[in-house]
Structure formats: C-alpha cells, structure tokens
Amino acid sequence: xRPDIEQLKLTLRRGKGRFxxxxxxxxxxxxxxxxxxxxxxTLQDDIEFWHKAGYDYVKLQPVxxxxxxxxxxxxxxxYHEDGTLNRKWxxxxxxxxxxxxxLERYKFPTTSDFDYWKxxxxxxxxxxxxxxxxxxxxxxxxxxxxxxxxxxxxxxxxEPELVKALNDKIGELVVSMFEYFAQSDAVDVIWYSxxxxxxxxxxxxPATLHAYFFPWLRRIGELARKAxxxxxxxxxxxxxxxxxxxxxxxxxxxxxxxxxxxxxxEVKRRYGDKLCILGNIDVDILAxxxxxxxxxxxxxxxxxxxxxxxxxxxxxxxxxxxVLFENYMALLEASREFGGESR
Numbered sequence: 001x002r003p004d005i006e007q008l009k010l011t012l013r014r015g016k017g018r019f020x021x022x023x024x025x026x027x028x029x030x031x032x033x034x035x036x037x038x039x040x041x042t043l044q045d046d047i048e049f050w051h052k053a054g055y056d057y058v059k060l061q062p063v064x065x066x067x068x069x070x071x072x073x074x075x076x077x078x079y080h081e082d083g084t085l086n087r088k089w090x091x092x093x094x095x096x097x098x099x100x101x102x103l104e105r106y107k108f109p110t111t112s113d114f115d116y117w118k119x120x121x122x123x124x125x126x127x128x129x130x131x132x133x134x135x136x137x138x139x140x141x142x143x144x145x146x147x148x149x150x151x152x153x154x155x156x157x158x159e160p161e162l163v164k165a166l167n168d169k170i171g172e173l174v175v176s177m178f179e180y181f182a183q184s185d186a187v188d189v190i191w192y193s194x195x196x197x198x199x200x201x202x203x204x205x206p207a208t209l210h211a212y213f214f215p216w217l218r219r220i221g222e223l224a225r226k227a228x229x230x231x232x233x234x235x236x237x238x239x240x241x242x243x244x245x246x247x248x249x250x251x252x253x254x255x256x257x258x259x260x261x262x263x264x265x266e267v268k269r270r271y272g273d274k275l276c277i278l279g280n281i282d283v284d285i286l287a288x289x290x291x292x293x294x295x296x297x298x299x300x301x302x303x304x305x306x307x308x309x310x311x312x313x314x315x316x317x318x319x320x321x322x323v324l325f326e327n328y329m330a331l332l333e334a335s336r337e338f339g340g341e342s343r
Contacts, residue, residue, distance in 0.1 A: 005131025016309025197237025221250020
C-alpha cells in the first residue's frame with residue numbers, strides 16, 4: 001500500500017480523491033499485534049502497523065498525565081498506547097474535585113510536563129507519502145469526570161465559578177497541545193476528541209456546551225485554520241442540535257457518525273457540503289456480525305456517502321480488542337475493494 005497523506009487531506013476538505021481513505025481514532029494494541037504478528041514495542045512498530053494496514057497516517061498523542069490517583073481516586077484518566085481511553089465506569093456522583101479546596105490541592109500537570117518525543121522522531125521513520133495526525137481531547141469530558149457527573153450538574157447552577165475554574169485549567173493545558181500541533185512541521189492533520197452526546201441526545205444543554213465546550217473547540221479551530229491544517233472532531237451521539245455550532249468552530253470533518261444515533265446518509269445530505277463524514281461502521285457488527293455484513297455496509301456507505309468525495313471509511317468509534325480480528329480484516333479489505341484506486 002502506498003500512503004498518500006495529500007489525498008486524505010483533500011478528502012477531509014470534502015474533495016474527491018483517487019480513492020476513499022480509511023480512518024480510525026484508535027486501534028487496540030492487541031489487534032495491531034495480531035496484524036503484524038509481533039508485539040508493538042516501538043514507534044517504528046506502530047508506524048509499520050498503520051502503513052501495512054493501509055492508512056495514510058499515523059496518529060500520535062503527546063505523553064500526558066491527568067491522573068486523579070494523585071489525590072487518592074481509584075479511577076484513572078489514562079490512555080492506551082494507541083490513544084484510546086481506558087474503559088471505566090465514569091463517576092456518577094462525587095469525583096475528585098467538589099470544591100475550590102479540592103481544586104487548589106489537585107496536582108495538575110504543567111505544559112512543560114507534556115512530552116512530544118514521538119513527534120520529534122516520527123518524520124525520520126515515515127514511509128514516503130505517509131503523514132501524521134496529532135490528536136488529543138476531552139476538555140469537557142475531563143471537567144465533568146473530575147467532578148463526577150452529579151456534582152458537575154448541580155454545580156452548573158449552584159457553583160458555576162468552580163466549574164469554570166476547572167474547565168479553564170484543563171482547557172488551557174489541552175489547548176497548549178494543539179498550539180504545538182499547529183506549529184509543528186511533523187503534523188499534517190489535527191484531531192480533537194470530546195464526547196458531548198449519546199444515542200438519545202446531548203449530554204447537557206446547548207447553553208452549557210456554549211459555556212464550557214464550544215469556546216475551546218473554536219480556539220482549536222482558529223489554530224488549525226491559521227496553520228492551514230484540517231481539523232477533525234470526534235464525538236459520539238446525536239448532534240442535530242449543534243451541527244451548525246460545530247461547523248462555526250472551524251471543524252472540517254466529523255467522526256464517527258454513530259449508526260445508532262444518526263443516519264449517515266441524512267448527515268451527508270444535510271451537512272456534506274460543509275463537513276467531511278468519517279466512520280460509521282457499527283462496532284457491534286464488527287464484534288458480533290459477519291464479514292458479509294461488513295462488506296455490505298462498507299459498499300453502501302462508499303456508494304451513498306463517498307461517491308462524490310468527503311467520506312473516509314472506518315468504525316463507528318474505534319477498534320477495541322473485542323472486535324473480531326477477521327471482521328477487522330474484512331473492513332480493511334472491503335475499504336480497498338470498494339474505495340477506488342488500488343495502491
């Protein structure tokens with residue numbers, strides 16, 4: 001497979017390239033290792049997976065630690081090596097920050113703690129034509145997770161100053177990463193991820209998102225625009241009430257169009273002139289369906305959504321370890337078969 005980051009960038013800006021690219025927010029290390037037939041131990045190993053699987057990029061994150069265990073919490077906000085968040089039950093009641101006293105004693109990282117060594121080394125390791133996506137996220141998610149959703153929800157009305165102080169602290173730290181992505185010659189595409197919805201609707205009101213989420217997305221969008229780099233945004237769930245807000249923030253492509261939440265053809269019809277559409281292959285079908293199911297959905301999506309460009313094939317979230325390996329292979333094979341030019 002000959003990667004072509006320029007074709008991916010063209011597609012992300014709603015153009016029609018020579019082929020329909022593939023894209024994933026994350027692929028679990030166990031899947032990667034089975035694909036390669038060996039452990040993923042180095043950055044070179046990771047690049048080799050993305051290259052041999054047929055992607056036009058490798059996705060990288062800075063090394064960062066927002067770990068609440070520093071003040072005694074049992075749950076960790078930690079990431080797998082591929083950038084996917086460790087699955088855990090989010091706190092529904094009280095988190096690690098419920099007062100200004102908690103906020104004051106919490107040990108946040110500083111911008112100098114973030115390690116960008118992968119970005120500094122990656123260019124010398126990339127195959128010709130392959131690019132880099134710089135990704136991070138979760139300003140809004142970390143705000144409510146650190147408080148616990150119940151405490152966060154009450155504080156929106158009873159102590160909004162605390163919510164804003166925490167949100168501002170996290171936001172400035174995460175935005176510093178995107179300043180790096182925007183300025184770095186190693187980064188071709190910028191990806192921000194932060195769930196604001198689920199299959200039945202938004203997690204909070206649009207007004208709350210306008211207070212604690214969209215200002216940050218807009219800042220990231222401005223950084224991407226000034227750097228002339230496409231901006232991808234990931235959120236699960238139903239987004240009809242906020243699609244225009246997302247577009248106004250400077251987002252070029254929306255991921256993953258969760259199939260139980262929205263119909264991808266309707267998203268394309270209503271917003272395909274303003275947003276590239278990414279993903280949509282149901283993770284449940286990847287985990288429990290058949291290879292024939294996957295081929296059918298990939299072919300349908302490419303015909304109905306990607307025939308005139310502005311679509312990248314991928315899962316409806318990411319590739320966790322419980323996805324059947326054979327089904328993941330079927331996804332890759334169908335994407336190449338129906339996606340156009342052989343590379």
